[in-house]
Amino acid sequence: METKVKDIIAKYGVDPAQIIAMLQDLQSAKRYLPEEDLRELAAILGIPLAHIYRIATFFKAFSLEPKGEHIINVCVGTACHVRGASRILDELERQLGVASGGTTSDQKFSLETVNCLGACALGPVVVVDQEYHGDMTPGQVDKLMENYR
Numbered sequence: 001m002e003t004k005v006k007d008i009i010a011k012y013g014v015d016p017a018q019i020i021a022m023l024q025d026l027q028s029a030k031r032y033l034p035e036e037d038l039r040e041l042a043a044i045l046g047i048p049l050a051h052i053y054r055i056a057t058f059f060k061a062f063s064l065e066p067k068g069e070h071i072i073n074v075c076v077g078t079a080c081h082v083r084g085a086s087r088i089l090d091e092l093e094r095q096l097g098v099a100s101g102g103t104t105s106d107q108k109f110s111l112e113t114v115n116c117l118g119a120c121a122l123g124p125v126v127v128v129d130q131e132y133h134g135d136m137t138p139g140q141v142d143k144l145m146e147n148y149r
């Protein structure tokens with residue numbers, strides 16, 4: 001773990017202005033921002049830990065809790081909602097055994113919602129690891145999940 005923070009510092013230098021890029025690298029390497037790493041970064045960069053936490057909690061892309069290997073985003077924006085997004089979300093929650101915002105105990109999946117992905121014509125839309133799946137129905141959820149299990 002220590003090594004990773006050192007790798008990031010080696011890449012960006014001791015430059016507090018690069019903090020967001022550093023956190024992005026840390027997030028993608030570990031799928032979350034471990035507290036010990038944030039403390040180490042704060043100490044090396046000479047910036048308050050609270051400042052790093054403010055950034056970490058401001059951007060939705062960052063997580064302070066471990067995330068699953070696959071991130072599933074269900075659009076619950078208006079267009080997707082009227083086309084049945086909540087039934088798709090229900091089905092995913094049922095199959096994964098976690099509520100929206102949660103991560104499965106095997107750390108394989110995180111289930112999240114988003115308010116509009118800008119692809120309303122394809123609604124309801126589910127995005128798994130940046131891959132868009134449009135015109136979803138609850139009956140298609142099982143087949144979709146098979147690709148990631």
Ligand code: FES
Nearest residue numbers: 075077080117119
């Ligand atoms: S409301 Fe779902 S993509 Fe716009």
